[in-house]
Amino acid sequence: MKKNARFNTKLIHAGVEPDPTTGAIMTPIYQTSTYVQEAPGVHKGYEYARTQNPTRNVLQQNIAALEGARFGIAYSSGLAALDTILKTLSPGDELLSTNDLYGGSYRLMRKQYEKYGIKFKFVDMTNLDELKSQLTESIKLIWIESPTNPMLRIIDIAAICNLVKNHPAKVCVDNTFASPYLQNPLNLGADLAYHSATKYLGGHSDVVMGLVATSDEQLAEQLYFLQNAAGAVPGPQDCFLMLRGIKTLHVRVQRACDNARQMALALQNHPKINNLYYPGLLDHPGHDIARAQMRDFGAMLSFDLKENTMAAANEVLSKTQYFSLAESLGGVESLIGHPASMTHASIPKAERLKVGLSDSLIRLSIGIEDEADLIEDILGALE
Numbered sequence: 386m387k388k389n390a391r392f393n394t395k396l397i398h399a400g401v402e403p404d405p406t407t408g409a410i411m412t413p414i415y416q417t418s419t420y421v422q423e424a425p426g427v428h429k430g431y432e433y434a435r436t437q438n439p440t441r442n443v444l445q446q447n448i449a450a451l452e453g454a455r456f457g458i459a460y461s462s463g464l465a466a467l468d469t470i471l472k473t474l475s476p477g478d479e480l481l482s483t484n485d486l487y488g489g490s491y492r493l494m495r496k497q498y499e500k501y502g503i504k505f506k507f508v509d510m511t512n513l514d515e516l517k518s519q520l521t522e523s524i525k526l527i528w529i530e531s532p533t534n535p536m537l538r539i540i541d542i543a544a545i546c547n548l549v550k551n552h553p554a555k556v557c558v559d560n561t562f563a564s565p566y567l568q569n570p571l572n573l574g575a576d577l578a579y580h581s582a583t584k585y586l587g588g589h590s591d592v593v594m595g596l597v598a599t600s601d602e603q604l605a606e607q608l609y610f611l612q613n614a615a616g617a618v619p620g621p622q623d624c625f626l627m628l629r630g631i632k633t634l635h636v637r638v639q640r641a642c643d644n645a646r647q648m649a650l651a652l653q654n655h656p657k658i659n660n661l662y663y664p665g666l667l668d669h670p671g672h673d674i675a676r677a678q679m680r681d682f683g684a685m686l687s688f689d690l691k692e693n694t695m696a697a698a699n700e701v702l703s704k705t706q707y708f709s710l711a712e713s714l715g716g717v718e719s720l721i722g723h724p725a726s727m728t729h730a731s732i733p734k735a736e737r738l739k740v741g742l743s744d745s746l747i748r749l750s751i752g753i754e755d756e757a758d759l760i761e762d763i764l765g766a767l768e
């Protein structure tokens with residue numbers, strides 16, 4: 386691949402070379418745990434599969450290229466990747482994050498890492514003054530998520546990176562909701578791009594995986610060290626499926642974004658809907674920032690109902706044909722979810738109401754089916 390290859394070409398070619406022994410155009414699945422050595426210490430660069438696996442190496446080079454990074458590191462899940470990043474912190478260090486963080490990230494931080502003496506602060510990151518007021522010297526990591534789940538708020542990544550330019554804190558962006566097709570955090574000044582690759586990167590709801598990209602050599606060294614030392618690695622079959630999924634990322638995500646735009650237009654001013662959350666709407670508070678830092682507005686959309694009860698939401702959820710009731714997102718098929726009783730059930734009601742996550746809030750992950758069928762499905766369920 387040429388150095389100046391464009392994003393859509395990188396998806397298909399970055400890191401991928403025909404297999405030198407057979408010419409196989411697809412990266413083989415090296416389903417092996419160990420590698421034969423000619424003599425002790427004399428080998429082809431591979432000793433043991435926790436440390437190195439050729440299928441995984443290709444994937445790691447691929448994600449690095451997609452995020453414009455020097456290094457890519459793969460983990461067995463998004464949360465295993467977060468777990469590893471948190472291990473780079475020391476007791477007394479603090480992490481600053483957003484107050485509507487992905488629930489699983491929040492849980493790992495508060496329930497596991499607080500007891501190791503790491504402190505966590507959660508602020509409204511759309512308010513830069515609030516963020517600034519919390520920015521002490523002990524903050525070593527800033528964890529941004531944008532767009533956020535499920536309220537689809539947009540956080541100004543470049544503005545925050547600029548704000549902490551002369552501060553020791555590293556900035557990591559959970560880029561799961563956008564995918565590298567829509568947003569590249571390193572280009573906006575972040576140190577780390579983080580993905581639950583389970584979602585858009587895999588794209589077919591058949592793999593759980595985490596991918597991290599960085600150009601910071603010291604950080605990369607720590608992350609590779611922990612990948613091997615703690616061993617939360619993905620298997621070669623999963624790496625193969627991830628590489629296959631990534632090849633169509635641009636086609637899938639663009640189509641899903643187009644479908645989401647049509648859906649938003651169809652739901653705007655619907656008599657049963659109270660608030661419609663989609664960053665592509667001109668009156669969305671993060672619209673201009675999204676326009677500046679994303680290629681399109683994503684394929685996640687949420688809304689709540691004028692009849693603001695769980696029962697009213699349940700009625701809608703029970704009536705869809707193509708939108709399957711399930712957690713997760715980012716697959717080719719459309720999903721519908723009820724955050725208050727599903728992904729965010731462990732968050733106290735008063736807390737979730739503060740960020741606008743009401744009882745009737747419904748979240749859609751728009752897939753790549755025919756948009757007319759998807760719109761009919763939701764409009765029918767709302768009737």
Ligand SMILES: *Cc1c(COP(=O)(O)O)cnc(C)c1O
Nearest residue numbers: 462463464487489561581583594
């Ligand atoms: C799903 C998700 C995660 C966790 O990733 P897993 O692959 O499920 O471990 C982290 N952040 C966001 C935004 C997610 O949607």
